[in-house]
Structure formats: structure tokens, C-alpha cells
Amino acid sequence: MRLSELCRIIEEAGLSVRLDGEDRTVSAVNTLEEAGEGELSFLSNPRYTDTLRRTRASAVIVGNGIDVPDGVSALRCGDPYAAVTAAIVALHGHRKHPQWGVSEQAVIDPTARIGTDANIAPGVTIAAEVTIGDRCTIYPGCYVGDGARLGDDCTLFPNVVVYDGCELGNRVTIHAGSVIGQDGLGYAPRGDKWVKIPQIGRTVIGDDVEIGANCAIDRATLGRTEIGPGTKFGNVIVIGHGTKIGPDCLFVGQVGVAGSVAWSPH
Template sequence: MKFTAKEIADHLGGEVVGNPDVVLTDFSSIEKGREGALSFLSNMQYESYLYSTKSSAVLVNHDFEPSQEVTTTLIKVPNAYTALAELLKLRNEAEEKPTGISSLAYVDPTAVIGEGVYIGPFSYIGRDSVIGDGVRIWPNVFVGGRVTIGEESRLYSMAVICDHTEVGRRCVIHSGAVIGGDGFGFAPDADGYHKIPQTGRVVLEDDVEIGANACIDRAVMDATVIRKGAKIDNLVQIAHNCEVEEHTAIAAQSGIAGSTTIGAWNVLAGQVGIAGHLKTAPHVTFAAKTGVLSDIKEPNTVWFGYPAQPHIKAMKASAKFVQLPEMDRELYQLKSEIEQLKEELNQLKAEHHGK
């Protein structure tokens, strides 16, 4: 990477404030900036670093106005965060892409392999699977039978793609993820638990990303579906027959029980748990550790707590909760005072009747 601030601004449709000819060769966070590096500022919590950073240029939002003198060059763009994402993507795409099938990989003779595909050592491609053009499969990946992998998708080492799974275009599946393992389905009776065969599949639409060690279970029948653009973090569990609608983001250690539908553009923060057979409206946010036990029907809402409540209501309840010890002491004192008043009142009554 070697570009001037002006070249980057022109590419992003931005403008330069400062030296347009400064040369940028790398990226760095604003707080750890160095000469030749390009940084970004989108969260104003980090604004103070702008005035001391050693980075040669910083991406900022077009409406940003510094409150102090700035010595570095600013590149003003409509959205600094998405601009950074675009530049990092371009850098990655410029790197040499491996191609070819390792002699140490196993590819079933019935599998169909597209053009420009890379399959690393000790990876396995099963019967009747179809691998699209430009797919990169790193070493030690398992792809089962009758699997479809869309164009330009990437599967990192130790990912497992079980039979009948459909992966769309430009998907990313990180190490240790298991897509299409059996759902947790058992029929109990007096003799114990009887396994219910899971005969469905998993469908990942285009531009889905699955984090390391995440698990998405195949359906009992039909399909577990992750719609286009959804982003699933590490260590997430999505049970059989769930549907995650488009552009939803689910953070680490969250779990979704079976047959639940998560609406489009939902955000699940870390360790959110959602019970089975529920539906959530579009554009709903769940704060960390929220437990959802019923349908969420209102779009554009924020929920928190266990069981989930509207965020403001839940925060008020939490504020009261931390006051409980003091409230308990006050209640005990009031009860003691009431008992004392009762004793005094009874004594007055006795004296009155004695006259």
C-alpha cells in the first residue's frame, strides 16, 4: 500500500484538510499512530488522541470540526468507519490469492470445482458437492456431501460444513465453526430420550459471516436459514429451524433456541438468550445478557434484562435493585418504630381504661 492523502480522498469521494501529498503506507489505530499510517476517528470518545497522534492522516466524518489545533492531515468523508472498511477490504483484495488444489487434499470425483479455487492440504470435499469460482478453502476444512459453496466464499481451517448445507456467495466461515450439525431434537418417554433424526439442512445466503466456534444446526425438516448480510460472532449457538433475517448481527455467546425467527436488522449483544418458537420485529436491539421469553412485536425498540423489558423500564428496575439493601434496612427500622408505637398506644389504652 502506497497512496497519497489526495488519492485516498478522491477514491472515497472526500476532501483533504492539510497536506494532500502526504504518503500513506499502512493503517494504525489513532492512539498508536505512527508516521506513514492512516488512522480513523468515528467515535468521539477517542477525539483527544487526534491532537497528539503520530499518524500522517486521519479519516474523519465530513461534519467533524476539531476543537483544538490539528497537526496531522484530515481526510473528510461521509462516514469514516465505512470508509476504513472499504480501504481495508481493498488492501486485502490486493494481496495474492492462493489457487489450486493441494495434492494432500481429498476431492471426491463427483464434486464440481469452479475456476480459481484454492483447497488447502488435508481438506475434504464430499460427494456431489459444488464449489463455486474463486472459493478459498484453507487446510483442514471438512465439506460434506451435496454441499454448495457460492462464489468467492472463504472457509478457514477446521471449519466443518455438514451434508446438504448451502453457502451463498462471498460468505466467510471462520475456524472451528460447525454448520449443519444435528439439532437438539429428542422425544422423551418412560424409557428415556429417543433421537429425532434431523433431515433438513442449513442455508446461508450471500454475504453472511460466521465467527469461530459458532454452531448452526440443521433443521428437523426444511431449513435453518441465515439471510443475506447477517453477521454471527464467535461462540454463537443457533438451533434447528431458526431463521435469522437479513443484516442481523449476533454477538458472542448468544444462543437462540429452536424454531425462532429473528427479525431483520436486529442486534443481539453478548450472551443474549432467546427462547424457542418466538419472533422478533425488525430493528430491535437486545442489550447484553438479555433473556427473551416472549415475542417482541414492536420494531425500533431496545430491550434489556431477564425477562426482557423495554430498556428504560429495565434500567429503572436495576437502579431500584441496587437500593434494596438500604430499603430493607429502612423497612426494618419502620417496622420497629411501628411496633414501638403499638406498644405505646396499648399502654395509653390500658391507662385510659384504668381510670
């Protein structure tokens, strides 16, 4: 793709960008250290300025006033990180899923309702009274429990478990090994013993949420555990029962949140 065309795409994303140098052709995005001929890189953190001086990339996305090596074209933008995001989408697109249709090797209860253009792999189990929205992709090893609901355009990567009665909004992505709606740590003291309290609530995940690998989100003892729309989780995140996470929050890896917490938006 010519850099001039890439500038047009970045501008369509709502950013102002200016080409400084030759209108080269690039086919991929890479790091400053590893980029070579025909590749694009970027600098958004000044601590990597020395690496920029040594890059072999054909072009770089940089802020205004940043010097680039001779022979390297610059796409100058006030927000290089946002600009390179648009460039990655333009040059690489999003992950392409295998296409299974609805596999005959999936175990689907006859009472489950499966949306149009579903993509359900071999080895998936979908229990009774489940609703799967349109265009959902479910990878091998996933289990969706009784009465759970998935909105449209959801993706469950391998070995995701959605417990009974839980609800996912539209465009929810859950990465491998994560569990939604398992019992929380609910026990009542009785003498020197602990008596389990049935966890009769559920977990509700809003639209446009992405959950990393090996996360666990408890169901509520009563009511709902909630993950607000637009929230993003890294890997190994644990959310306690009855907690309510607001919209557009960002949790990096290995975060744990206790039960009954109310987390503000963003």
C-alpha cells in the same frame, strides 16, 4: 498514497470528504495511539478526543468541526467510520490467501463437482456429490459432507465442517472451527429417557454471509435452518435448529438463539 488520491477513492465510495492541511503521503492505517509518521488514523467516537490530541499520525479522518493537532492533516467527512473502511481497503486490501490450486493431498470424491479456479488445500476432504462453486478457497482441515453445495467465491478457513446436504450461497466466508448443519437438540421424552429424533432437515446460508470462528448452526429437524443474505456473525454464535435469521442481521460474540425462532431483517 497521497491524501488527495485517498480522498478521490473515498468519494468514489459515495462519501463526501475534504482535505484540510498538507497533501501528505500515507502508507498504512493505524489506531490513534499507535499511528506514527506516514500513517493514517481516524476519530468516529468523541470519547477518544483526548487520544486524538496526542496522536502522532500524519493524517486523521474526522468529522467536520473537530480540531486536530498542529502538523496533522485532516480528511473531514460526515461519516469517518465509513471513510476509514474505504481507506483500509485502498491501503491494505483484503486478505491474500495461499494458492494451492487443487492439492493432490486433498481427498475429493470422484462424484464431487469442483468449479473453475478452485483453491483447495492439502488435508481437505470433499465427500460424494458435493458441488463447489467457482473461485472457492478451502483451507486445510475442512470437511464438506455428502451432497453439500457451495456457491461461487466462498472461503472456508481451517477446520470448518459443512455437514451433508447443507447449502452456502455466493461469497460466503466461514472462519476457523465453525460447524454448519450439525444435529440440533432433538429428543423425544419416553418415560424417564430421551429418544433421539433424526434431524433430517438442513442448513441454508444466503449470499454474502460471514460467520466468525467457532460458531455452530444446527440443521433443522424438518425443513431448513436459514441464515439470510448479508448477515454477519461474530465468534461463538450458536443458532438452534429450524431458526430463520433474516437478511443483513449482525450478531456479536457469544450470542445464542434457540430453535424455531424467526428473526426479523437487520
